[in-house]
Amino acid sequence: MAAITNILQTDLNGLKLKNPIMTASGTYGYNDEYDEFINVAELGAVITKAITLNPRQGNKHTRITETKAGMINSIGLENVGAEMFIKEKLPVLKSKNIDFIVNIGGSTMEEYVKVAKIMNDNGVKAVELNVSCPNVKSGCIEFGVDEELLYELVCRVRDEYNGYMAVKLTPNVTSIEKLAQAVQKAGANAVSAINTLKGSSIKVACHNGRIEKTTVTGGYSGIGIKPVAIGAVIRLAETIDIPIIGIGGIETTEDVIEFIAAGADAVQIGTANFTHPDTAQKLINGLSEYITSNGFKDFEELKKELRK
Ligand SMILES: Cc1cc2nc3c(=O)[nH]c(=O)nc-3n(C[C@H](O)[C@H](O)[C@H](O)COP(=O)(O)O)c2cc1C
Incomplete structure (x- = not known):
């Protein structure tokens, strides 16, 4: 694994990763x-579930449903809350030498700022802001769909958080580019793209003429x-200079x-983790093999060639 790690090393604008797979x-x-499926410490980084200030139970049944090409979830940000994360989860991540990024969610700007400050004060080196959360103070419009709101949010978190900050963009907007520009201007180190798309699934069952519908609306x-x-990602790369972390339907090395x-x-x-929990590990090996079998020196050289 040492050789693989060396050729896959990368630096995302100050965040050094042993490989680009998270x-x-x-x-x-x-x-x-x-742990029972892979050696988690070998991943480039792992991103936690969104952490909010207080613990959240999440939504009631039905929270997940399969579709022909993916899934819809409406988990509702179930999480242990910032205090419990610091007390119970953070020590485990640290003790296992896992490189991690804490995903932060909130219902108000103040909540994001408080959680970011807690992470800052407890030595968390990198966060990712999940801005697909409804802002209760402006009619539950998501932070990530309004340029001005997003700019203010990222500036305020930047003021309280000294570490690495990625902002995770929602695709449910007219121009993801404009939102990315606002995020870059506000001082984020990277953007992650994309979060889930808004969607619904309706399953219909007919029992002797009686229709029964199960609807799941979510991401x-x-x-x-x-x-x-x-x-x-193509449009973002044409628009911003900070690194882009690509997300969405990735299953294979291709x-x-x-x-x-x-x-x-x-x-x-x-x-892909839900069906094959070892996907990320396989992709690390697959990427390494792709680099060596095609005669590239390392990931950075492959990246340059792919961008020509
Ligand atoms: C069950 C589930 C829960 C998720 N929870 C979060 C979350 O807490 N914070 C976040 O930023 N994104 C969350 N996401 C979005 C994913 O991190 C990812 O952006 C999205 O699923 C697209 O990638 P994929 O197609 O590889 O799944 C969640 C996705 C799923 C399926």
């Missing part, structure tokens, strides 16, 4: 749960969103290569 927020728990993810994500060719500097694996 696991996406909400699909990998707090990351200590996956659509998985293989079906890959073209949307690739499109977003998917990783395509995201890097589109302009991503690293990637995250989400929904």
Whole structure:
């Protein structure tokens, strides 16, 4: 593994990673749960479930449903809350030498700022802001869909948090580029793209003429969103200078290569973890093999060639 680690090393504007393969927020728990499948410490980084100031139970049944090409979730930000994360989860991540990024959510700007400050004061080196959360103070409009709101949010977190900050963009907007520009101007170190797409699934059962409907509305993810994500990454790469972490439907080494060719500097694996929890590990090996078998020196050289 040492040789693989060396050729895959990368630096995302100040965040040094042993490789560019990470696991996406909400699909990998707090990351200590996956020990039986892979050596989590070998991943580029793992992103925690969104942490809010107080613990959240999340939504009631039905929170997840499969579709033909992915899944829809409406988990509702279930998480242990900042205090419990610091007390119970953080020591485990640190003791296992896992490189991690804490995903932060909130219902108000003040909540994001407080959680970021808690992370700062407890030595968390990198955070990712999940801005697809409704802002209760402006009619529950998501922070990530309004340029001015997003700019203010990122500036305020930047003031309280000294570490590395990525901002995770939502695709549910007219121009993801404008939001990315606001995020860059506010002092973020990177953007992650994309979060889930808004979607619904209706399953209909008919019992002797009586119709029974099960509707799940939430975030659509998985293989079906890959073209949307690739499109977003291409447009972002044409617009901003800070690194882009590509996310959306990644399952194979070819998917990783395509995201890097589109302009991503690293990637995250989400929904694929539910069916194959060792996907990220396989992609690290696959990327390494792709580099060596095609005669490239390392990941940085491959990246340059893919961008020509
Ligand atoms: C069950 C589930 C929970 C998620 N929870 C979060 C979350 O807490 N914070 C966040 O920023 N994104 C969350 N996401 C979005 C993923 O991190 C990722 O951006 C999205 O699923 C697209 O990637 P994929 O197609 O590889 O799954 C969640 C996704 C799923 C499927």
